[in-house]
Amino acid sequence: MTAIKESSTIQENKQYALEKCPVTFVMEKIGGYWKPIILYHLSTGDKRYSELKRAIPAVTEKMLIQHLKQLEADGLVIREAKPVVPPFVTYKLSSAGTGLLPVIDAMAAWAFKVKDGIYNI
Amino acid sequence: MTAIKESSTIQENKQYALEKCPVTFVMEKIGGYWKPIILYHLSTGDKRYSELKRAIPAVTEKMLIQHLKQLEADGLVIREAKPVVPPFVTYKLSSAGTGLLPVIDAMAAWAFKVKDGIYNI
DNA sequence: ATAGTTACATACTTTAGGGTAAGTACTTGT
DNA sequence: ACAAGTACTTACCCTAAAGTATGTAACTAT
Numbered sequence: 254m255t256a257i258k259e260s261s262t263i264q265e266n267k268q269y270a271l272e273k274c275p276v277t278f279v280m281e282k283i284g285g286y287w288k289p290i291i292l293y294h295l296s297t298g299d300k301r302y303s304e305l306k307r308a309i310p311a312v313t314e315k316m317l318i319q320h321l322k323q324l325e326a327d328g329l330v331i332r333e334a335k336p337v338v339p340p341f342v343t344y345k346l347s348s349a350g351t352g353l354l355p356v357i358d359a360m361a362a363w364a365f366k367v368k369d370g371i372y373n374i
Numbered sequence: 375m376t377a378i379k380e381s382s383t384i385q386e387n388k389q390y391a392l393e394k395c396p397v398t399f400v401m402e403k404i405g406g407y408w409k410p411i412i413l414y415h416l417s418t419g420d421k422r423y424s425e426l427k428r429a430i431p432a433v434t435e436k437m438l439i440q441h442l443k444q445l446e447a448d449g450l451v452i453r454e455a456k457p458v459v460p461p462f463v464t465y466k467l468s469s470a471g472t473g474l475l476p477v478i479d480a481m482a483a484w485a486f487k488v489k490d491g492i493y494n495i
Numbered sequence: 496a497t498a499g500t501t502a503c504a505t506a507c508t509t510t511a512g513g514g515t516a517a518g519t520a521c522t523t524g525t
Numbered sequence: 526a527c528a529a530g531t532a533c534t535t536a537c538c539c540t541a542a543a544g545t546a547t548g549t550a551a552c553t554a555t
Contacts, residue, residue: 275485276410276478284405289397302502313544318503328495338552339501349493356480357397363473364396372470374449383544423532434514439533459522460531
């Protein structure tokens with residue numbers, strides 16, 4: 254989960270932005286590269302780790318657990334492990350994670366509008 | 375605007391994600407650190423470059439124009455320059471940029487819910 | 496005995512983004 | 526003559542995030 258060095262300018266700016274800007278607060282939570290994709294896949298129901306891996310073939314295992322751990326630490330997903338061998342671990346959205354779905358939906362709606370040429374980009 | 379090296383894995387993955395995931399598409403557009411903040415400030419009306427600078431004191435000039443240029447290139451903001459001295463340049467949201475405001479609002483709504491302890495994070 | 500499965504962990508490298516600091520063009524005010 | 530204001534630009538550095546590669550535990554099936 255990559256230790257963070259105290260007191261670099263970028264961290265101070267993050268502090269500034271986190272307090273001032275709710276949007277930046279959200280970006281902190283879902284800004285990791287694969288996080289939105291993971292959340293999207295979990296939005297249709299809980300998934301095993303290996304299911305996620307297969308569902309998102311381009312992600313490396315390191316990135317996948319790293320982001321899952323961060324999402325878990327941020328309270329957006331819930332991990333459930335059954336003490337069996339081989340391991341059986343599922344991930345699902347928490348209430349806070351579910352609460353993010355409207356954001357995801359709004360993003361997707363905008364993206365589709367752009368792709369459909371609704372805006373004159 | 376920082377040249378991008380061709381063919382790194384990260385760029386290939388971006389391609390993958392951009393095509394597969396509308397959310398990642400949006401993140402590409404507003405994922406820059408100061409972009410949401412800039413968009414927020416422009417949401418209340420067009421602003422001069424210097425006004426933005428004063429409104430967001432923590433941002434450096436390099437970051438500010440860099441992001442403004444990217445937002446302009448992505449068709450989210452419109453730059454208007456009057457050929458006078460000293461320069462008079464204003465930035466405003468395009469229709470596509472305005473279309474992003476619901477996304478920003480959804481994010482803000484979620485952030486405030488989190489801060490108000492609505493979710494059990 | 497050993498290969499396979501699952502869910503990770505960890506050491507090391509690369510890269511994109513952000514930050515610092517300084518400079519530029521052009522004109523107005525003193 | 527020189528400082529000040531505006532909207533940038535450019536060269537260089539540093540760091541966090543992402544990627545590569547390999548290893549691990551514990552049990553099951555062959």
